[in-house]
Amino acid sequence: MASSKAPPFTLYEYRASPFCVAIRIALAECGVTFTPREVDPIKDRTAAFLRRSPFGRLPALVEHRPSGELSVFESPAILHFLAERFEKSPLSFSDLSSKAQALSWLSFLSSGLGDLLWSVLTEAHLYEGSDTRSQMMRAFMEELERQLDVLDKHLARRAYLAGDYSIADTLATPLLDLLDQLKEIELVAYPHVLSWRERLRGRPSYKHAWPSA
Incomplete structure (x- = not known):
């Protein structure tokens, strides 16, 4: 029986954006599964989304932790976070x-x-x-x-x-x-x-x- 456990990450994205594609690539480099959430950057500025990305910009990444959600927005910050978060991935810093x-x-x-x-x-x-x-x-x-x-x-x-x-x-x-x-x-x-x-x-x-x- 397949596990019903949800992936630990949700990526809020607009697939046409190169910055969103970069996060997909980074998650793949880290071997991380995630739930994609396509967001229209103009129409979908809901209160729930703005809690995760205050300026309504994409991408935004949410890690679902036992202690609660950790949201990271802006692609450079997300990439830096993933490099630090996954120390054994190709993205990690050697020194x-x-x-x-x-x-x-x-x-x-x-x-x-x-x-x-x-x-x-x-x-x-x-x-x-x-x-x-x-x-x-x-x-x-x-x-x-x-x-x-x-x-x-x-x-x-x-x-x-x-x-x-x-x-x-x-x-x-x-x-x-x-x-x-x-x-x-x-x-x-x-x-x-x-x-x-x-x-x-x-x-x-x-x-x-x-x-x-």
């Missing part, structure tokens, strides 16, 4: 130096590359079908190319951002997938970034996050 490196890159990906990609894709959508690029779009693309160049040089000397696989790479995985939506970016110009992306896509956790991958 203070690796932790510092992973958190530094995680911060850049969240507020740097992540925000920039969102701006680029929004601007690209506004000018879809037009031969004209806005001045803002040109500036965004120049900055994106600069960031990819920095990443490419950094990855020329290591397999992953912090040396070993870390939560920074977990967040990078779905962000790199967004580059497929930008015809202006040819990743062959950044061979080390391209190889890194293939390594990330080759991990079993990627297939757990994207069952059709």
